[in-house]
Amino acid sequence: MTGLPEAASIRGEALACTDLLALEEFRLRWLGKKGEITGLLKGLGAVDPAERSARGAAINALRDIAQTAWEARKAELEVIAEQAALDAGWIDVTAPSSARAAGRLHPITVLLEEVIDHFTGLGFEVASGPEIEDEFHNFDALNIPKDHPARDVWDTFYTDRREIPRTHTSSVQIRAMQTRKPPIRVISPGRVFRNETIDATHHASFNQVEGLLVDRHVTVGHLKHTLETLVTRIMGRKLETRFRPAFYPFVEPGLDLDVQCVFCNGVGCSICKGSGYIELIPGGLVHPKVLASCGLDPDEWQGFAFGMGFDRMVMMRYGIDDIRRLYDGRLQLVRQF
Numbered sequence: 001m002t003g004l005p006e007a008a009s010i011r012g013e014a015l016a017c018t019d020l021l022a023l024e025e026f027r028l029r030w031l032g033k034k035g036e037i038t039g040l041l042k043g044l045g046a047v048d049p050a051e052r053s054a055r056g057a058a059i060n061a062l063r064d065i066a067q068t069a070w071e072a073r074k075a076e077l078e079v080i081a082e083q084a085a086l087d088a089g090w091i092d093v094t095a096p097s098s099a100r101a102a103g104r105l106h107p108i109t110v111l112l113e114e115v116i117d118h119f120t121g122l123g124f125e126v127a128s129g130p131e132i133e134d135e136f137h138n139f140d141a142l143n144i145p146k147d148h149p150a151r152d153v154w155d156t157f158y159t160d161r162r163e164i165p166r167t168h169t170s171s172v173q174i175r176a177m178q179t180r181k182p183p184i185r186v187i188s189p190g191r192v193f194r195n196e197t198i199d200a201t202h203h204a205s206f207n208q209v210e211g212l213l214v215d216r217h218v219t220v221g222h223l224k225h226t227l228e229t230l231v232t233r234i235m236g237r238k239l240e241t242r243f244r245p246a247f248y249p250f251v252e253p254g255l256d257l258d259v260q261c262v263f264c265n266g267v268g269c270s271i272c273k274g275s276g277y278i279e280l281i282p283g284g285l286v287h288p289k290v291l292a293s294c295g296l297d298p299d300e301w302q303g304f305a306f307g308m309g310f311d312r313m314v315m316m317r318y319g320i321d322d323i324r325r326l327y328d329g330r331l332q333l334v335r336q337f
């Protein structure tokens with residue numbers, strides 16, 4: 001793209017640094033608050049709107065490249081410096097040891113702990129259910145009868161005994177309503193399984209966090225407030241949101257919550273497919289038939305439920321652009337929004 005530095009020359013510049021001092025200059029030049037990339041981002045406002053989103057995405061990609069190149073070269077130079085000290089034949093036993101990569105919690109674990117903390121603070125409890133489900137809990141009780149085409153949507157795996165590696169955590173809604181008396185407030189995080197082709201945003205085994213609240217006089221307003229508060233907590237700032245009508249047989253009305261794309265700040269980029277929004281959390285008001293299938297009188301009780309695709313939430317929070325990176329053991333966090 002015109003006027004932007006070449007990725008190769010940024011990488012080359014990092015590699016050309018022969019000591020940590022030079023590397024710090026590289027960091028300040030490219031990644032510092034007054035650095036080149038911040039300058040380019042600031043200049044986006046003056047760019048022709050038709051070109052702005054592509055240019056913004058290209059600059060963000062350069063920032064990731066500079067960050068990755070800096071981290072990789074830093075690790076190399078630290079090893080070189082340590083080796084040089086050893087080769088020189090002396091060790092300063094009073095010197096602080098160089099940082100070792102000791103490993104850290106996986107981003108899914110980190111964010112899950114935050115989400116659990118958020119909801120327990122609101123009086124929700126954490127519920128769990130089996131990963132291998134029966135058809136009743138995964139489908140029938142959720143108002144998805146045997147011959148209903150909606151079953152196809154969930155790309156179900158079946159075992160030889162016709163058990164189901166659950167396709168969503170909505171099965172835990174049913175278990176929660178069967179075993180508790182209202183008012184009920186639960187979230188249920190867990191792994192789900194779908195017979196899907198794996199790509200940058202789809203996996204065959206991924207995580208969802210289901211939420212369920214059953215009480216008297218529950219409205220869409222309660223759901224909206226709950227989800228917006230959650231997004232603000234997770235992303236650390238208030239983002240634009242919007243609700244769109246959606247169909248899920250176990251809720252009526254059904255909704256999808258879209259959140260302003262954090263990759264381009266709503267301008268439009270390849271990740272949000274130009275819309276400025278990312279589809280993040282489906283939900284709705286629990287369908288009266290679902291309440292009834294769990295023995296609750298729909299005239300007395302209402303509820304809301306949502307089922308967030310947790311991996312995609314983690315990707316958005318940490319700027320990870322490919323779901324496979326969450327599972328392939330080569331995870332490197334790019335940036336935290």
Ligand code: FA5
Nearest residue numbers: 168170196202203206248282283284305306307309312
């Ligand atoms: C469901 O699974 C519903 N049970 C959610 C729900 C709960 C709706 C309660 C209403 C009330 P859906 O199939 O859209 O809906 O999946 C929910 C989320 O999981 C999606 O928005 C998406 O973020 C994520 N998701 C779906 N398929 C995949 C996949 N293959 N890989 C990664 N994430 C996925």
